[in-house]
Amino acid sequence: MSFTVINPATGRDGKRYEATSEAEIRTAIEKADAASRAWRKHDFAERARLMKQAAKVLRDNAEAYGRMMTEEMGKPIKQGIAEAQKCAIACDYFADNAPRFLAPEPIEAGANKAFVTFQPIGVVLAVMPWNFPFWQVFRFAAPALMAGNAGILKHASNVPGCALAIEDVFRQAGFPEHLFKTLLVSSREVDAIIENPLVRAVTLTGSGPAGRAVARKAGEVLKKSVLELGGSDAYLILEDADIDFAAAACAGGRLVNSGQSCIAAKRFIVVDGVRERFEAAFVREMADAKVGDPTLAETDVGPLARVDLRDDLHKQVEDSIAKGAKCLLGGKVPDGPGAFYPATVLTDLKPGMPAYDEELFGPVASVIVVKDEAEALEVANGSIFGLGGGIFTRDLARGERLAAEAMEAGAVFVNGTVVSDPKMPFGGIKESGYGRELSHYGIKEFVNIKTVVVADGKAKGPRQVTE
Incomplete structure (x- = not known):
């Protein structure tokens, strides 16, 4: 199986890409899981340093990335360049703010010490559409990686070059190998990827039918999902x-x-x-x-x-x-x-x-x-x-x-039209989906919000009723 780019402005065939095999999919997920276990031990300063470098790669290559979007899905070139630059803004924003967003939150618990901590969950699958082939991915990837997770990307079949270029952005920036991986696969293979026990959650931007299919499968295997679907x-x-x-x-x-x-x-x-x-x-x-x-x-x-x-x-x-x-x-x-x-x-x-x-x-x-x-x-x-x-x-x-x-x-x-911005939560209600991307709400979608209580073991009092 392969994916061939068709230039929507001319109708002519472009570059051809070979699909990822089943064996390669399994290996990529296993390596992403291993990479995430090492990555979560890196402090925010190191994560931010690499994310800032990703922003630089995006800015340095914005024209080339914009041209790639134009060739694969027809985006006007000036909008494609601006999209790549916007992705850089998101990388900088989460590099600067993730430590604050994910800082432990103290809880008043009497004599005990109690707080909430935000821990990465591991490998997150992103199923992404073609219309904003870079921005849709980075608004997931920048916060997810800053939170300590790994990312697996299943992009739309008509933008394979963009999908591989995004993986290369993280590679050029110096992120650990295998932490972010693009899989060139069809929609038919998404269910099996979600079912893989090493994949902990899934996020999808796309149509209502696609959202329902992903939500159904994620629900069957009790995995978190975030959906950003259509709008009118x-x-x-x-x-x-x-x-x-x-x-x-x-x-x-x-x-x-x-x-x-x-x-x-x-x-x-x-x-x-x-x-x-x-x-x-x-x-x-x-x-x-x-x-x-x-x-x-x-x-x-x-x-x-x-x-x-x-x-x-x-x-x-x-x-x-x-x-x-x-x-x-x-x-x-x-x-x-x-x-x-x-x-x-x-x-x-x-x-x-x-x-x-x-x-x-x-x-x-x-x-x-x-x-x-x-x-x-x-x-x-x-x-x-x-x-x-x-x-x-x-x-x-x-x-x-x-x-x-x-x-x-x-x-x-x-008195304005809706735009997405890293500082503001983004998402919908009703058949436009659920969950939020961007801002401090988005970065907390794919973390374990963990309660920690520390007692000295000496306090005596009445037995507590659990739950």
């Missing part, structure tokens, strides 16, 4: 919003990574009184985006990652239009090679249309018109997803109240 992020454009500002922000949020982001802005819920102004401004902003060759610095929107994904997206658009949606921009598959799709805006959307109910993974925006704030919240929260969302209003107190108390999502931004 809602953005409320209220009657007091700065319309031109909102339209520009929403277009940028919809088109990031050519629309292929779990936390991309996707549903734009507009109060009827500002509908016409918002739609006109929004269409202008979407139309101004430069669609084309992802190797050019001026390109805003490149191809989708694969032709079949482009075709699936177009079917969702066509089905929505057939059910009564109105297309204000785009909606046509362009001639020529590659998996390109134009910036598209649909409006007059109703329940039962794919563009209303489903996640659209590409540069297609769904405009939903409501009568007021109450209906806007009802529509936003009525989704099966709950990853992120936004609110546009000039009344900051109103926006803060709605974001904190009313919208059902893992992150809500007021």
